[in-house]
Amino acid sequence: MAKPVIMTVDDDPGVSRAVARDLRRRYAGTYRIVRAESGAQALEALRELKLRGDDAAVLVADHRMPGMTGVEFLEQAMDVYPYARRVLLTAYADTEAAIRAINVVDLDHYLLKPWNPPEEKFYPVIDAQLDAWRRTPRRESAELRVVGHRWSARSYEVRDFLARNQVSYTWLLDTAPEGAELARAAGDPELPLVVTADGTALSAPTDAELAAAVGLPTAPAAEFYDLIVVGGGPAGLGAAVYGASEGLRTVLVERHASGGQAGQSSRIENYLGFPDGVSGAQLADRARRQAERFGAELITTAEAAGLEARGRARVVRQAGGAEISAHAVILATGVSYRRLDVPGLDALVGVGVYYGAAMAEIPGCRGEEVYVVGGANSAGQAAVNLSRYARCVHLVARADGLERSMSHYLIRQIAEIPNIQVHTRTVVGAAHGSAHLEGLTLKGPLGERRADAQRLFVFIGAEPRTDWLDGVVERDPRGFVLTGPDLVAGGRRPADWTADRQPYHLETSLPGVFAAGDVRAASMKRVASAVGDGAMAVALVHRYLEQA
Missing domain, CATH: 3.50.50.60 (FAD/NAD(P)-binding domain)
Structure with missing residues (x-):
């Protein structure tokens, strides 16, 4: 295989040659050093590398470049190589811009010029970024191709599944020459046809088959956990990050893709800490990677179909019949858009x-x-x-x-x-x-x-996905899950409450089961509050486990 690439971008030829020289001295044996003198030139080179199937490990860009700043280059480069580590070269006067770039492009490091001696100021930074890049799980399928009809519901669903799970693919119409050729080579199967990088052809695959083909986990590694999080939107991802980071063996089960409705937003501009906005997909991807880095398991195409208590265990039953058990459960299934009830739709x-x-x-x-x-x-x-x-x-x-x-x-x-x-x-x-x-x-x-x-x-309002909780936890007339104070309003207690205490703030009518985010009755229906719910629910899980 070709060596992974370290790219340096600087409009000053002298600086550009100096950065490339220092990189070659230390990394030329393992990595290919590519030099560009403008953001546009660098993006063109990255796209060519991508087409050839090469990988990029680290991108080092100067901030002050005419036409396209280093931050602008790194932001666009994320679309080509989302897993490459991003380093901004900047003068002391531009440190504020570098700090802002941490939010805009998920910047991994910024380096002040000059960086001499490189053994002290440059190589340790690049070493750390290369180590982080090697340890980052990557599941790109750059050569994945999808062949289908333009007006096919299942073709759309396949592409939507891949896009929302951050899997790269090429979309080919069955009427286009390349698409028709691929379909003939596969024996004219039922469309949509998915062809993986190794040439495996999948005819009209289910979501589970598609997930397995692109390397998405579809089954848990264990039967029992400390915490099951049901739903991969902001509340669920927040719960997974805080649960795993605080030592709970955590598994998140999601029926479609991480991010939920927020993950489909083109730009979220009022989320704390992102003054220039962030796309829902970027936010979801960062949260997913963060949860996995702390050791949480994220399971895709796992649809929850039932919940029950078996002694001290809480058991989540999946649609296919498989079960996962844990000490506690956080329900973070969010909401789905309400159907528009008009003729012909x-x-x-x-x-x-x-x-x-x-x-x-x-x-x-x-x-x-x-x-x-x-x-x-x-x-x-x-x-x-x-x-x-x-x-x-x-x-x-x-x-x-x-x-x-x-x-x-x-x-x-x-x-x-x-x-x-x-x-x-x-x-x-x-x-x-x-x-x-x-x-x-x-x-x-x-x-x-x-x-x-x-x-x-x-986009006409929201309905909770809680039919599978019938008879298990109390819900309001619209199906939203009641928790904490709402369960004991007017001095009453939940009918099936077994604990010798009042329910915790986010706890449902089943002790040890909590609700977070949009699925919770009277929640704020905002990304920030959903993340906060997820974090608070984990704190209450700890309190529940300590008293169990």
């Missing part, structure tokens, strides 16, 4: 109609008119992201305005984007199309009208 889900951001579909919206239904932050973030691709984005909201349900900063952004049109007091009355979405009936202040549309993204 259900038959078009996945073929023009999408619930949530549907990140895999967004590049295909280039030059089109698209519709977004909803008035909260998730709908606004999707509209802003889609505006970068679509000719026009129509944001359809039932309310008189966006102020009641959307953050002020987002309303202001939308108002400044010329190709977003906001339609208030408007609803979708019907969807039209046979093989895919072709049009919508809109009902607004001026009456009813027909609009041509090939894509509709729906």
Whole structure:
């Protein structure tokens, strides 16, 4: 195999040669040193390396470069090599910019110039980054190819699964020459066809088969844990990080992909500590890697179907019949978008109609008119992201305005984007199309009208995924899990409560089972509060275990 790459980027030829010289002196035997003199040149080189199947270990970029700063280069390089370690070279006067870059590009280190002698100031930094890169589990599938129909619900689901699990792939239409050739070579199987890097062909794979093919864990390594976290959104990931970091043997089970609804957000701009915003996918990926670094197990395509108490153990039963047991459980299953109940819509889900951001579909919206239904932050973030691709984005909201349900900063952004049109007091009355979405009936202040549309993204409120908890823990009339004070309101106690104490703040009606995040009744429905719930739930798990 080719040597992994260490890349240095600096617009000053003298500095560029000096950095490359020092790197070659120490690392040329094991790593290939690549030098570039601009961010654009470096990005082109990285893309060529990626196409050849080479890996990049460390990227060292100068901050002050014309055309593209080092921070801007590193941010774009994350899309090509997300696991490469990122080091910023900066002068003393630019240390504030370097500190900001820690949030923008998940910067691993910044180095002040000059770095002489390299044995003291340069090599120890690069050694540490290379060691961290070698220890980071990487599950990229750069050569993974997906062949399918443009308007196929299952093809969309496969691409969505891969995208949300941070797995690289190439999408090929079955009508394109390369796609048709791959399908013929595989014996014209049922589509979608997934071809792995080693040439294995999967015909219409299930999510579990797909996960196994790309190296995602689908089964726990043990039968008993200290803590089971059900759900991989911000609350679940927060619980996994704090549980594992505080010594609990922790397993997180997730039915689709880590990040939950927040993981699909194109940009979260009001999360503490990220002044320039962060994408939901980046935030979820960082949290996942952090949890795994502390020793938490993350299991994908594991759908919880039942929960019960067996003595002191709490048992989670999966849809396939497998069981995992633990001393305690944290329910962090979040919510799903409520279905839009209009004629003709259900038959078009996945073929023009999408619930949530549907990140895999967004590049295909280039030059089109698209519709977004909803008035909260998730709908606004999707509209802003889609505006970068679509000719026009129509944001359809039932309310008189966006102020009641959307953050002020987002309303202001939308108002400044010329190709977003906001339609208030408007609803979708019907969807039209046979093989895919072709049009919508809109009902607004001026009456009813027909609009041509090939894509509709729906964000209309939330429903908890708690049917599997029937008869096990108490829920409110809408299905949200009751915890702590809500269980003992008015001086009552939960009907099946067995402990000789009041429930802890996030504890459900089953002792040892806690709820965190959006699934909890009366929660704030924000990323920051969900993460806080996850951390608090772990603290209460410790209190529960100490008194057990």
